[in-house]
Amino acid sequence: MSVVIETKDLTKTYEAGFFSGQEVHALKNMNLQINTGEIFAYLGPNGSGKTTTIKMMLSLIFPTSGSIEILGRKDIRSSEVKRQIGYLPEGAYYPEFLKGEEVLRFYGQLYGLSGEDLEQRVAKTLDIVSMTYARNRLIRGYSKGMRQRIGLAQALLSDPTILILDEPTTGLDPLARKEMRDILANLRDEGKTLLISSHELQEVELISDRVAIIYRGEMQISGTLTELLTDRDVTIEADSITPAAQAKLEQLNIKAEDITKERSLLHIPSGMSLYDAVEVCKQENINILSVAPRRETLEELFVRTVGDASRAESGKAQPATAAN
Ligand SMILES: Nc1ncnc2c1ncn2[C@@H]1O[C@H](COP(=O)(O)OP(=O)(O)O)[C@@H](O)[C@H]1O
Numbered sequence: 001m002s003v004v005i006e007t008k009d010l011t012k013t014y015e016a017g018f019f020s021g022q023e024v025h026a027l028k029n030m031n032l033q034i035n036t037g038e039i040f041a042y043l044g045p046n047g048s049g050k051t052t053t054i055k056m057m058l059s060l061i062f063p064t065s066g067s068i069e070i071l072g073r074k075d076i077r078s079s080e081v082k083r084q085i086g087y088l089p090e091g092a093y094y095p096e097f098l099k100g101e102e103v104l105r106f107y108g109q110l111y112g113l114s115g116e117d118l119e120q121r122v123a124k125t126l127d128i129v130s131m132t133y134a135r136n137r138l139i140r141g142y143s144k145g146m147r148q149r150i151g152l153a154q155a156l157l158s159d160p161t162i163l164i165l166d167e168p169t170t171g172l173d174p175l176a177r178k179e180m181r182d183i184l185a186n187l188r189d190e191g192k193t194l195l196i197s198s199h200e201l202q203e204v205e206l207i208s209d210r211v212a213i214i215y216r217g218e219m220q221i222s223g224t225l226t227e228l229l230t231d232r233d234v235t236i237e238a239d240s241i242t243p244a245a246q247a248k249l250e251q252l253n254i255k256a257e258d259i260t261k262e263r264s265l266l267h268i269p270s271g272m273s274l275y276d277a278v279e280v281c282k283q284e285n286i287n288i289l290s291v292a293p294r295r296e297t298l299e300e301l302f303v304r305t306v307g308d309a310s311r312a313e314s315g316k317a318q319p320a321t322a323a324n
């Protein structure tokens with residue numbers, strides 16, 4: 001496995017006001033490694049520095065300090081490197097009065113494609129994003145999901161090995177998200193490397209191989225989902241818990257939560273025997289409906305991590321405990 005994008009102590013400070021001399025520390029000493037053929041999720045709340053990082057990778061803006069290597073090269077402004085990167089900007093906008101295929105032809109020409117090559121590439125990318133059926137409709141009539149898919153097709157025009165997608169699923173409805181997710185997973189399976197930024201975690205959790213969570217320009221936590229989402233517990237869904245059962249469970253340190261009037265959910269912390277809880281249900285004649293292992297979700301990890309970071313910052317108590 002080789003490293004496709006590597007940042008070392010990447011730092012960006014913006015001048016907030018020309019006269020005020022104020023500075024915004026958008027990114028601080030960011031170290032990232034994105035490997036071949038993976039979906040790398042770059043996560044953080046709005047204003048964390050995700051777009052800033054991406055723009056530096058694309059040489060649209062320049063680091064204050066630190067460095068970036070792409071495909072083993074330091075000269076990331078060279079056309080050889082740029083040709084290998086497809087980019088979908090955050091909130092990409094295309095003229096309403098153009099047809100989908102016209103947008104792609106326009107961008108294809110910018111990439112230096114023409115004639116039959118151009119037409120083939122346009123057809124191919126429309127096919128990848130399942131937009132062939134709407135290729136000669138105006139953007140004006142496209143849904144948000146269709147616009148995003150045309151944006152993705154545009155990013156794919158030069159058949160890049162790396163795709164950098166800034167908030168590709170933000171604002172999409174559940175069906176459009178699912179479609180986008182499937183397309184992105186397919187691209188990964190074909191061997192492309194994807195860097196996806198997002199502040200929406202449920203989507204990302206379903207497809208990403210590794211994640212980095214940043215907050216206020218600093219790395220909080222990174223790794224594979226299996227490494228990060230380690231807190232496992234087991235839940236038992238049962239008929240409503242009686243007060244007697246409740247008391248017994250409390251003694252065992254098992255939390256029972258009513259999910260409806262007729263249903264309860266028992267949380268068995270990891271390391272505790274499941275049989276004790278089952279025994280209580282048996283003694284109290286409470287019907288068990290299901291027993292399921294439960295892993296912490298990425299969203300819970302995110303809230304925990306970013307919560308730690310913001311508390312540490314506001315309280316100035318300790319540095320973020322989750323940082324590593
Ligand atoms: N051109 C700019 N000038 C000054 N500050 C900026 C500029 N671009 C971004 N910022 C600030 O840098 C921080 C990070 O922004 P950004 O990278 O867009 O975050 P994200 O993409 O994670 O939402 C924010 O505080 C933002 O206001």
Ligand SMILES: [Mg+2]
Pocket residue numbers: 047050051052090166
């Ligand atoms: Mg952004």
